[in-house]
Amino acid sequence: MPMPITAPFEGLKDVVAFEQQAEDVWLSKNSIYEAFCQTAERFASKVALTALPSGDPLGEGVSISFDQLLRGANQAANMFLGAGLERGETVCHLLPLSFQAFYTLLGAEAAGIVNAINPLLEPEHILGIAEAANATILVVPGSSLNEEVWQKASYVIDNLPSLKAVFVLGGGLECDGIKIFDFDEALSRQPADHVHQKEPGQLDDIVGYYHTGGTTGVPKLAPHTNRMQLIQMASTGFLMGVSEQDVMVAGLPLFHISGSIVSGLVPLMAGGTLVIPSPLGFRDPLVIGNYWRIVDKYRVSILGAVPTMLSALLNIPVGDADISSLRAGMTGGAAAPVEVLKAITEQTGVPMLEGYGMTEVTSFTTLQPRDGEVRFGSVGIRGPYVAIKAVLLDENGDISREADVNEIGVIVMRGTCVMPGYVQQVHNRSAFLAEGWINSGDLGRIDEDGYVWLTGRAKDLIIRSGHNIDPSLIEEALHEHPAVELAAAVGKPDSYAGEMPIAYVQFKPGAAATEDELKDFARERIAERAANPSDIHIVSEMPLTGVGKIFKPALRADATRRVFLQELSILDGLRDGYDVQVDNHPSLGMVARVELNDPQNSDLESQIKNQLGRFTTQHQIVWKVG
Incomplete structure (x- = not known):
């Protein structure tokens, strides 16, 4: 029998002890779908998902069991296969948090590949992601649920000839019965006992694509395989100590690994229960305002949140809510202020554990030890089956040596959890170093006890509320202005969002423009609203390196x-x-x-x-x- 994922985690010694069991122990099933079938059989009648009524997070929720979740996933898989989904093709969706979104997640992974897309992206970006993912099936909310998202979906439908079928949640007049169908009605007509016409899954089959944030072109797509996700069910499960007794609020979007993996598949695979607080998740202000009462009512055991949510919760008094069910808090996705971590720990009475991971490595790869010393400001200790080190790179971007203890270097990772490579091959040269090490682009140090401390970023990404913003998206827009000679975008510190995008501009000789004019100009050209610069500073001379590059530090x-x-x-x-x-x-x-x-x-x-x-x-x- 494998060591339970609830084994103690006090420090690196416990990680090493967990690794004494071979990875193959956790790869006995060939696919996430097969593993979930086993979980559903074990916890058949136990509640898997509870969805709270929209607009009333304290109202009576509707629950489904693990057996019902599996049956819904089987129906979704059969629906996609019946619509012509073939090997190597993808089901893209823009669904709100719902039972149907989880049917789609599990069903699409069973039948092919799932790709959840951020519905806040502009239509051109959504289309580009769907094209890169080889999407043939689209699942979207209808106009009665979200008119704006339906309009974006319509653009994709009109411009993606590879589409074989579209399934509409809350469908009405949109459905033509030929190519566009009502999701729930079509689902109800499918067999639920098992997935038909399906080849057995293999460990190295790609089952998911995750986009890594907006860019000037199509966001990079990171593939997840069955092997990657299965090993992270064990590794992240161990870091979190998750079990069938746990309850989590599933308020993070499924297009991000925090929502689909950390607070999605990991607790579900362990038999835990997820509470869907609203179709909008944590973006619904009613959810944040009533969060402590939700914890009380549903006996939530793990507080999973991004740093911006933690800052918001500090403004919500616990009051008479009984939050004694909480055993730990976990956060990641962006750097969390130390004072916020300390304050939320004091407010809840449980340690707020910060972790670290990337889309490209499936899930958490480090976490503060839940049973050991919490060192605020650190992102914790590595998990099982992944190697992490800080390295120094030479002028060619290759590893010159490993950093000494507490010496700052570039954080690199290697292990089963690391993706095989981006869909767009052009990005892989800069992503991977020798011997399979993936370059995180983050700077950090590792102390004598194995705690990882992030100290900055070697890459220029701006992280706003956990959302990656490529600065070139802002810079290229500003360079189109006739007065601009040089433009550089960076993140400025923000107490809520972590960072906000801003830009610095140097004018051409004799040219001029106002900051407001430049902001309006950029806003018209930047496809991603989150990337609009909050400030633009005009400088007489841009700081440059010795070889003439803009010195962003x-x-x-x-x-x-x-x-x-x-x-x-x-x-x-x-x-x-x-x-x-x-x-x-x-x-x-x-x-x-x-x-x-x-x-x-x-x-x-x-x-x-x-x-x-x-x-x-x-x-x-x-x-x-x-």
């Missing part, structure tokens, strides 16, 4: 300085003459040094700590007087 430092100066300006009792300098610390990464011309004052120091502690960028206070 200087821009990020300037952006941080501007934000922190603004935050300090609203504090009472702070004298004039203070300043903020942003430098790179050898082990902490970017650090803001607050220089004060005041006599040392504990009350003022506390105010500054509270004001700046909401940001992920660390700060230090230097008293020049006193």
